[in-house]
Amino acid sequence: MNLDKDFWNNRYAGNQIGWDLGAPSTPLKEFVDTLEDKSIRILIPGCGNAYEAEYLHQQGFENVFVIDIAPLALEGFKKRVPEFPADHLILGDFFEHEAEYDLILEQTFFCALDPKLRSDYAKKMHDLLAPNGKLAGVMFCFELTEQGPPFGGSATEYEGYFGELFEIKSMQPCLNSIKPRLGNELWVELLKN
Numbered sequence: 001m002n003l004d005k006d007f008w009n010n011r012y013a014g015n016q017i018g019w020d021l022g023a024p025s026t027p028l029k030e031f032v033d034t035l036e037d038k039s040i041r042i043l044i045p046g047c048g049n050a051y052e053a054e055y056l057h058q059q060g061f062e063n064v065f066v067i068d069i070a071p072l073a074l075e076g077f078k079k080r081v082p083e084f085p086a087d088h089l090i091l092g093d094f095f096e097h098e099a100e101y102d103l104i105l106e107q108t109f110f111c112a113l114d115p116k117l118r119s120d121y122a123k124k125m126h127d128l129l130a131p132n133g134k135l136a137g138v139m140f141c142f143e144l145t146e147q148g149p150p151f152g153g154s155a156t157e158y159e160g161y162f163g164e165l166f167e168i169k170s171m172q173p174c175l176n177s178i179k180p181r182l183g184n185e186l187w188v189e190l191l192k193n
Ligand SMILES: C[S@@+](CC[C@H](N)C(=O)[O-])C[C@H]1O[C@@H](n2cnc3c(N)ncnc32)[C@H](O)[C@@H]1O
Pocket: 003, 008, 009, 019, 020, 021, 045, 046, 047, 048, 049, 050, 067, 068, 069, 070, 073, 092, 093, 094, 095, 107, 108, 109, 112, 113
């Protein structure tokens, strides 16, 4: 399966977006509520309908950027949240994006990628973060099979990709997952080395 731009755009075109929560996920929302500095540069990659970006914007965070490879995802977001700065919506491939952020939020993006890209994901996250920058969010912890997306994995596997590049502050079972995902998610906080 080719998980390219057309694959994802067609999912939005056909409204086959089973991952979409219609609201910011509880773990991300509660994490955002702990952030004090509203000027930090935040990226949400593979943002989809980007409810977390909408929430950040409502809370007064000024430097929130989203990137997605599917034009329809960003078009939908733009229509739903017209007040979000248009120049903070980036249409493109995460792996080709170049900028610097203090915080990157992960929410069903890692699991949507071909598992072969996992080390590249870890390296790209490291490159995109400023010194002391943080990658935070949720990652699935269920068996990795050929079937996906979403593709599963385990903390042990993930430590292999991130361990040398990041200080692993948290990679623990997520206690405030939404009900259908409870027991299947890790809460992850990785500090750039
Ligand atoms: C499973 S969806 C999750 C969307 C959103 N994070 C959510 O939780 O609702 C994965 C998203 O990643 C996007 N995506 C996949 N590969 C990408 C890439 N290389 N660069 C940027 N976005 C990508 C897809 O278009 C899709 O919107």
